[in-house]
Amino acid sequence: MRRPKRERFLDGMLHWVGLGATLFGLLVLTVLLVDVSLDGLPRLSWDFLTSYPSRRPEQAGILSALVGSLWLLSLTALIAFPLGVGAAIYLEEYAGRTKWSRWVEINVANLAAVPSIIYGLLGLEIFVRALFAVTNGRSVLSGALTMSLLVLPVIVLASREAIHSVPNSVREAAYALGGTRWQVVRDHVLPLAFPGILTGTILALSRAIGETAPLITIGALTYIAFLPPLSLEGLRTPFTVLPIQIFNWISRPQKGFHVNAAAGILVLLAVLFLMNATAIYLRYRSQRRLEL
Amino acid sequence: MNLATQGTPVGEPYVVEPSEPVAVEVQALSVWYRSFQALADVSFSIPRHRITAVIGPSGCGKSTFIRCLNRMNDLIPEFRMTGDIRLEGARIYEMDPTEVRRRVGMVFQKPNPFPKSIWENIAWGLRINGRRHDLAESVERALRRAALWDEVKDKLHMPATSLSGGQQQRLCIARVLAVEPEVLLLDEPTSSLDPIATARIEDLLIELKDRYTIVIVTHNIQQAARISDYAAFFYLGRLIEFQKTEDLFTRPRCSMTEAYITGRFG
Ligand SMILES: Nc1ncnc2c1ncn2[C@@H]1O[C@H](COP(=O)(O)OP(=O)(O)O)[C@@H](O)[C@H]1O
Numbered sequence: 001m002r003r004p005k006r007e008r009f010l011d012g013m014l015h016w017v018g019l020g021a022t023l024f025g026l027l028v029l030t031v032l033l034v035d036v037s038l039d040g041l042p043r044l045s046w047d048f049l050t051s052y053p054s055r056r057p058e059q060a061g062i063l064s065a066l067v068g069s070l071w072l073l074s075l076t077a078l079i080a081f082p083l084g085v086g087a088a089i090y091l092e093e094y095a096g097r098t099k100w101s102r103w104v105e106i107n108v109a110n111l112a113a114v115p116s117i118i119y120g121l122l123g124l125e126i127f128v129r130a131l132f133a134v135t136n137g138r139s140v141l142s143g144a145l146t147m148s149l150l151v152l153p154v155i156v157l158a159s160r161e162a163i164h165s166v167p168n169s170v171r172e173a174a175y176a177l178g179g180t181r182w183q184v185v186r187d188h189v190l191p192l193a194f195p196g197i198l199t200g201t202i203l204a205l206s207r208a209i210g211e212t213a214p215l216i217t218i219g220a221l222t223y224i225a226f227l228p229p230l231s232l233e234g235l236r237t238p239f240t241v242l243p244i245q246i247f248n249w250i251s252r253p254q255k256g257f258h259v260n261a262a263a264g265i266l267v268l269l270a271v272l273f274l275m276n277a278t279a280i281y282l283r284y285r286s287q288r289r290l291e292l
Numbered sequence: 293m294n295l296a297t298q299g300t301p302v303g304e305p306y307v308v309e310p311s312e313p314v315a316v317e318v319q320a321l322s323v324w325y326r327s328f329q330a331l332a333d334v335s336f337s338i339p340r341h342r343i344t345a346v347i348g349p350s351g352c353g354k355s356t357f358i359r360c361l362n363r364m365n366d367l368i369p370e371f372r373m374t375g376d377i378r379l380e381g382a383r384i385y386e387m388d389p390t391e392v393r394r395r396v397g398m399v400f401q402k403p404n405p406f407p408k409s410i411w412e413n414i415a416w417g418l419r420i421n422g423r424r425h426d427l428a429e430s431v432e433r434a435l436r437r438a439a440l441w442d443e444v445k446d447k448l449h450m451p452a453t454s455l456s457g458g459q460q461q462r463l464c465i466a467r468v469l470a471v472e473p474e475v476l477l478l479d480e481p482t483s484s485l486d487p488i489a490t491a492r493i494e495d496l497l498i499e500l501k502d503r504y505t506i507v508i509v510t511h512n513i514q515q516a517a518r519i520s521d522y523a524a525f526f527y528l529g530r531l532i533e534f535q536k537t538e539d540l541f542t543r544p545r546c547s548m549t550e551a552y553i554t555g556r557f558g
Pocket residue numbers: 325328330348349350351352353354355356357368370
């Protein structure tokens with residue numbers, strides 16, 4: 001009986017290799033976090049969060065980049081969420097399994113894999129140049145529209161997945177009571193799919209918050225010394241975001257800016273962490289509600 | 293595959309026209325899923341306020357048949373049919389499907405309550421059918437008719453999934469009754485239930501037949517004999533025999549029917 005012994009050996013090996021891989025990932029992450037924290041934590045202060053960028057590193061702050069990121073994120077969510085969920089509902093519940101829906105499906109999947117810089121070029125051509133009259137060029141609106149293109153396929157895919165996993169028996173029961181398609185989707189399919197849709201959307205958005213390439217392409221600035229007014233006109237003002245500010249600081253020669261960059265990274269990580277925590281919390285809540 | 297090539301016994305079916313008022317008339321119904329023919333030339337009349345059992349070996353088209361009666365098959369893209377089904381004289385395939393489904397309710401093989409509260413399970417059908425005014429009374433009436441009220445009246449806001457399998461199936465029946473259909477279709481409603489829960493549902497159906505026309509698919513021949521007034525025997529997509537249950541079980545006219553009810557195949 002040699003085989004079982006060998007299998008057991010392989011099994012044990014796999015266990016240790018797997019554990020090693022996991023620990024390695026965790027280790028790298030910890031080293032990074034510790035390193036960044038050592039550099040950046042001392043710099044984090046209320047002043048740092050509420051100051052505009054400056055030529056002097058000890059006076060520079062992250063306010064405009066933080067607000068810019070949050071602005072961009074909310075706008076992107078506002079644009080991409082209804083479009084993405086709408087497309088997913090259409091593809092799953094209305095289009096049926098036709099050639100057309102399969103064609104759309106394949107292309108959406110392809111879009112999700114397109115490098116982000118391509119979206120930047122598209123955004124530059126369409127939103128910054130062609131739609132200048134609406135967006136006023138290199139504005140936060142152009143940025144949000146570009147980011148929406150970027151996250152849309154991911155939201156569509158995640159939402160479809162979530163809608164698809166709603167058991168058919170629920171749809172059958174609802175249709176059998178005389179429900180129209182929209183009534184069935186609105187009252188049964190969407191509520192059940194909602195946690196999945198939400199998680200997918202927030203994960204897509206957390207990808208967007210770390211993106212730099214497309215925003216540089218469409219010409220986000222690095223030096224913004226004002227906050228956009230909270231109005232429609234504010235949508236048409238120039239902007240910057242956290243990763244661009246961080247990148248800008250790192251590329252400066254002075255040591256002081258490198259410390260600022262580390263502190264900026266901590267702020268970015270905190271935003272990401274908050275978003276993911278929100279996703280988990282909302283998921284937990286809607287699941288509890290559904291159990292009722 | 294085509295039925296003609298399956299070596300079906302293509303004798304004339306033995307179909308009795310009921311001598312009482314008819315609720316649903318099926319005329320020359322044939323069904324295909326893509327190129328596969330699942331039903332061939334089915335014609336018979338379902339009497340009003342009686343229990344009609346649909347029996348036959350699995351895969352013979354029983355589910356396909358009753359899903360035609362409330363147009364549930366419309367949801368299957370590869371479904372295609374010819375023939376005619378009339379509900380109280382009106383062609384259902386010319387009516388609005390949601391209207392058909394409200395008038396012809398359906399209970400499925402596996403209990404499928406909505407993952408919501410017991411109350412919500414009943415109230416949803418009422419709400420979408422524009423019956424919001426006397427919601428509380430309607431919910432209670434439906435639960436009473438399904439003989440479930442006493443068991444759930446103190447926990448209407450508990451999740452429906454916390455009920456036992458038999459209770460869930462009676463909740464599904466109550467949910468259908470709430471929208472006051474004329475016809476009640478049941479597709480093997482007790483096949484996942486224990487004998488006691490099954491007996492409760494059978495008793496309930498017998499009570500309900502005063503008000504509703506009931507069509508029940510069952511692969512349990514004893515169940516058909518116990519509760520139905522009429523029985524239709526299907527085999528390989530064809531209706532072989534339809535007549536009063538008593539006659540079908542004591543004097544089957546077709547050898548296939550006899551073989552099936554005596555347990556020689558199935
Ligand atoms: N959606 C479908 N697509 C293709 N074939 C189907 C579909 N539903 C049922 N069938 C086929 O039609 C035949 C009848 O099925 P069904 O009506 O479910 O039988 P029963 O309920 O008597 O067991 C079976 O051969 C089954 O494989």
